[in-house]
Amino acid sequence: MTDREIVIRLRGIRNQFGSQVVHDDLDLDVYRGEILGVVGGSGSGKSVLLRTIVGLQTPNEGSVEVLDTDLLSADDDTRQTLENRWGVMFQDGALFSSLTVRENVEVPMRGIKGLDPQIRRDLADLKISMVGLQYSAGDKYPSELSGGMRKRAGLARALALDPDIVFLDEPTAGLDPIGATGFDELIRNLSQSMGLTVFLVTHDLDTLHATCDRIAVLAERKVLVTGTMKDMLEVDHPWVHEYFHGPRARAAASEGSAKADRKGD
């Protein structure tokens, strides 16, 4: 494991809002090409952690290194270059409501000097088809799409610049089980075909089973433990035990193994 390339390296992160300490001396490594699922109780600081890595939240202490660049000391140009190498999909897709899906996907590409508008459109259409949306979805406005389609459109925008890393904040929240399963498969396929590293905040146990290579548990203001799903089952900590051994976890595990059996048939 240690010889794998680290694309995100957090050390000694402290995030505090007033008297509330959300993270204290938090360390985390994310490896190239993996899908890391980040879990933790409500309010444990998963979203704040994501925001810290993408530069939307400046930690009170600690260092954030992404793709070998120290984010906190980087100048504006370096930071911009770095930001072009990752894509972020927030919970509701966070699309601009006044733009069509295609125009939304084109937004990150507008920063590329000299890119022909027609090529930009074509590239946007390519991303739209990559996330499993029909060509015609490109002309629609976000309000004309279902929640699942909006999430796919948000993912298309996150992929606009062929990033090394994508950050997904609860991508399957609010989707019906079939839509959620479809989204899990999409993430898995895209990660494999594009060699993407995926940082995925989720509450969804099915997603953890179906999609994630490794899991990081946020508790007690730090990353308490990282490892595979199998490793999680061995962790002797009340919250971790309850989460991975509770009734929902058992249902997700049996569905995961049933799927594996069906694949093996």
Ligand SMILES: Nc1ncnc2c1ncn2[C@@H]1O[C@H](COP(=O)(O)OP(=O)(O)OP(=O)(O)O)[C@@H](O)[C@H]1O
């Ligand atoms: N900008 C802010 N100002 C003040 N407090 C904040 C801010 N952002 C987050 N917090 C607090 O930090 C804590 C962690 O929030 P965060 O959204 O990261 O939790 P989470 O683990 O993502 O929760 P959930 O699973 O419910 O989405 C919460 O108590 C929240 O109220």
